[in-house]
Amino acid sequence: MRRALKLLGLGLLLAVQAVANAATPATVPDTIEQRVAACIACHGREGATTNAGYFPRLAGKPAGYLFNQLVSFRDGRRFNSDMAYMVQHLSDAYLREMAEYFAGLQLPYPPVSSVSDATPEQLQRGRQLVREGDAAHGIPACVQCHGAALTGVQPAIPGLLGLPRLYVSSQLGAWLTNERHAMAPDCMADIGRRMSTADINAVASWLAVQPMPADTRPAASLPAPLPVKCGGMPAK
Amino acid sequence: MKLRHLAWLLLALIVFGAVAAGTIVAMNLRGEDPLPAQAEAFQSTPQLVERGRYLALAGNCAGCHTTRGGEPYAGGMPIETPFGTVYSSNLTPDDKAGIGGWSSAHFWRAMHNGRSKDGRLLYPAFPYPSFTQVTREDSDAIYAYLRTVPPSAVANREHRLSFPYDTQAALAVWRALSFKPEPFVANAGKPAEWNRGAYLVNGLGHCIACHGSRNSLGATETKLGLSGGLIAVENWYAPSLTDPHEAGVADWPPADVVALLKNGVAPRGSVMGPMADVVFSSTQYLSEADLTAMASYLKDLPDAAKAEAPATAATKAPIRRDAGTMARGAKIYDQRCAYCHGDQGQGAAGAYPPLAGNRAVNMARPTNLIQVIAHGGFLPSTSGNPRPYGMPPFGQTLDAAEVAAVLTYVRGSWGNDSPPVTQLDTMRR
Numbered sequence: 001m002r003r004a005l006k007l008l009g010l011g012l013l014l015a016v017q018a019v020a021n022a023a024t025p026a027t028v029p030d031t032i033e034q035r036v037a038a039c040i041a042c043h044g045r046e047g048a049t050t051n052a053g054y055f056p057r058l059a060g061k062p063a064g065y066l067f068n069q070l071v072s073f074r075d076g077r078r079f080n081s082d083m084a085y086m087v088q089h090l091s092d093a094y095l096r097e098m099a100e101y102f103a104g105l106q107l108p109y110p111p112v113s114s115v116s117d118a119t120p121e122q123l124q125r126g127r128q129l130v131r132e133g134d135a136a137h138g139i140p141a142c143v144q145c146h147g148a149a150l151t152g153v154q155p156a157i158p159g160l161l162g163l164p165r166l167y168v169s170s171q172l173g174a175w176l177t178n179e180r181h182a183m184a185p186d187c188m189a190d191i192g193r194r195m196s197t198a199d200i201n202a203v204a205s206w207l208a209v210q211p212m213p214a215d216t217r218p219a220a221s222l223p224a225p226l227p228v229k230c231g232g233m234p235a236k
Numbered sequence: 237m238k239l240r241h242l243a244w245l246l247l248a249l250i251v252f253g254a255v256a257a258g259t260i261v262a263m264n265l266r267g268e269d270p271l272p273a274q275a276e277a278f279q280s281t282p283q284l285v286e287r288g289r290y291l292a293l294a295g296n297c298a299g300c301h302t303t304r305g306g307e308p309y310a311g312g313m314p315i316e317t318p319f320g321t322v323y324s325s326n327l328t329p330d331d332k333a334g335i336g337g338w339s340s341a342h343f344w345r346a347m348h349n350g351r352s353k354d355g356r357l358l359y360p361a362f363p364y365p366s367f368t369q370v371t372r373e374d375s376d377a378i379y380a381y382l383r384t385v386p387p388s389a390v391a392n393r394e395h396r397l398s399f400p401y402d403t404q405a406a407l408a409v410w411r412a413l414s415f416k417p418e419p420f421v422a423n424a425g426k427p428a429e430w431n432r433g434a435y436l437v438n439g440l441g442h443c444i445a446c447h448g449s450r451n452s453l454g455a456t457e458t459k460l461g462l463s464g465g466l467i468a469v470e471n472w473y474a475p476s477l478t479d480p481h482e483a484g485v486a487d488w489p490p491a492d493v494v495a496l497l498k499n500g501v502a503p504r505g506s507v508m509g510p511m512a513d514v515v516f517s518s519t520q521y522l523s524e525a526d527l528t529a530m531a532s533y534l535k536d537l538p539d540a541a542k543a544e545a546p547a548t549a550a551t552k553a554p555i556r557r558d559a560g561t562m563a564r565g566a567k568i569y570d571q572r573c574a575y576c577h578g579d580q581g582q583g584a585a586g587a588y589p590p591l592a593g594n595r596a597v598n599m600a601r602p603t604n605l606i607q608v609i610a611h612g613g614f615l616p617s618t619s620g621n622p623r624p625y626g627m628p629p630f631g632q633t634l635d636a637a638e639v640a641a642v643l644t645y646v647r648g649s650w651g652n653d654s655p656p657v658t659q660l661d662t663m664r665r
Contacts, residue, residue, distance in 0.1 A: 024582060025578070025579055025582050025583045025584055026583075026584045026585070027585055027586075028587045034625070035623055035625050037627040038614070038625075038626030038627050039626075040630065041628030041630075041633075075304055076305040076306075082611070082629045082631070082632070085611040085629065086626065086629070088512075089512050089516040089615070089620060090512070090616075090624075091617035093617075093622065094622060094624075157411070163359075
């Protein structure tokens with residue numbers, strides 16, 4: 001009996017192979033998931049990279065934020081040659097659909113390592129900038145815009161947790177060196193320029209070791225008006 | 237006595253120099269109408285503006301004159317050439333920065349003769365060797381349209397060319413050798429549709445700027461036609477439109493040619509790289525009638541393969557491939573490519589192109605394959621293919637040896653029989 005099953009299995013396997021060998025074009029699902037499969041090569045399956053490397057996680061970020069970034073890569077406000085290449089010939093409507101797909105994915109986050117080579121002073125400075133800002137230098141606290149839990153705010157402010165430290169520091173650095181832009185008024189560029197490289201390193205280091213809160217979803221709305229004017233936000 | 241000889245020689249040289257300079261100047265003035273003494277009042281109508289908007293799309297003017305995310309037609313885009321960088325100019329009706337002070341005659345002289353309002357000769361990065369065929373009527377329509385775009389104060393940037401290419405004298409010599417203003421002449425033996433296609437392909441479409449070969453002076457070689465060319469600096473190969481083994485469409489149904497230009501994808505091919513730019517910003521907006529006309533002309537281009545000696549194929553030596561490279565290529569293919577392109581290179585209908593029997597895979601030059609692997613990309617979003625499937629970039633995951641191995645495998649499997657790709661190929665510029 002077992003032998004018969006084995007033979008049957010082998011027969012099935014051969015049949016499957018024969019079909020494959022005929023080399024007729026396969027059909028793939030007509031889904032947005034399949035259409036954006038190219039993104040997972042860098043951003044991980046379902047856009048949920050770990051925070052170990054460089055590529056930022058896409059899953060669960062606010063759709064408006066993701067859409068603004070895709071358009072900025074296409075229109076030359078953000079520079080990353082791979083990203084510019086990928087989106088250069090895509091319409092607003094399609095980029096919106098991609099953004100909404102990734103925004104809609106609520107996937108568990110991998111555990112965050114609390115190990116860091118940053119000094120306690122650096123982590124303390126990072127925590128201070130994130131929670132309180134630096135009024136003397138005109139730097140608002142991150143939590144004022146990115147949500148009390150730092151998971152972002154709908155529809156267009158990104159969360160800051162669960163991201164690679166390298167990614168966060170390079171983005172803040174890109175604002176400092178005028179290499180990343182957003183729609184005018186470019187509030188993060190103004191803030192980024194007020195930060196020193198030590199500040200940037202401190203913020204990125206502290207953010208990278210924060211555990212994810214129980215509810216990782218972006219906040220539905222801001223508790224108070226934004227402390228600065230930002231472009232790319234929906235008109236009230 | 238000797239001194240007298242020297243004087244004669246000097247005189248002869250001066251006379252020769254003067255005649256040569258005079259000839260070059262005269263050749264640069266060939267076919268140039270004098271500007272009207274007084275700028276004529278230009279009569280524009282909404283219809284003319286709309287026609288001009290359409291023709292500006294057909295010529296993909298914005299492709300060079302609008303930067304990514306920049307103000308429309310404000311110029312400033314760097315165009316890299318082997319001679320240096322040329323910056324596109326501001327075409328908006330701004331009086332100072334743009335062409336607000338130009339008359340329609342000035343604009344026509346730029347299009348037809350390659351001369352700017354101030355009399356300067358223009359660099360042929362502006363493809364006036366093609367635009368010279370555009371009619372005055374169409375030139376006026378584009379002029380009328382450009383007067384309606386929002387004026388932009390973005391100042392023109394100085395070109396950055398190396399000596400002597402940065403001199404007007406060098407440009408004058410180049411033009412004397414390589415450029416003659418010529419109106420489009422219809423071929424009386426061909427139907428009107430074919431002639432309309434020829435006018436669009438060879439005039440506004442300036443297809444030869446990429447699909448033609450260039451001589452050492454950077455001039456497109458009209459005699460060789462659309463027989464393919466390497467796009468300098470960008471490092472993409474614009475395949476021959478006359479060769480059935482490259483991108484010739486003689487045996488395609490006309491509707492498929494129209495589909496390729498309108499949607500970016502057709503049953504036997506799709507567009508990537510610079511041609512994706514062209515479809516995305518130009519041809520997708522053209523009328524069915526104009527695209528059909530272009531198809532009619534392109535299908536009728538002389539067949540380059542037939543013109544060659546027919547015996548060469550039979551005497552071709554079998555291609556040898558290194559077994560180790562093939563094995564490494566097969567492994568990379570299974571890991572990175574088979575998920576979409578299939579384990580037999582069969583592709584997936586409507587989503588991922590087959591690699592088996594694909595002429596883009598089997599072209600003599602592997603340039604484009606190397607680019608596609610490095611950068612990936614999506615086909616352009618068009619009304620006929622609004623949500624294209626995509627390919628990831630592998631430039632950071634595969635090194636030169638791996639790219640060469642996987643391409644050698646793809647070009648030598650499932651009936652494909654094209655030469656191996658070497659690491660050197662992946663570094664060629």
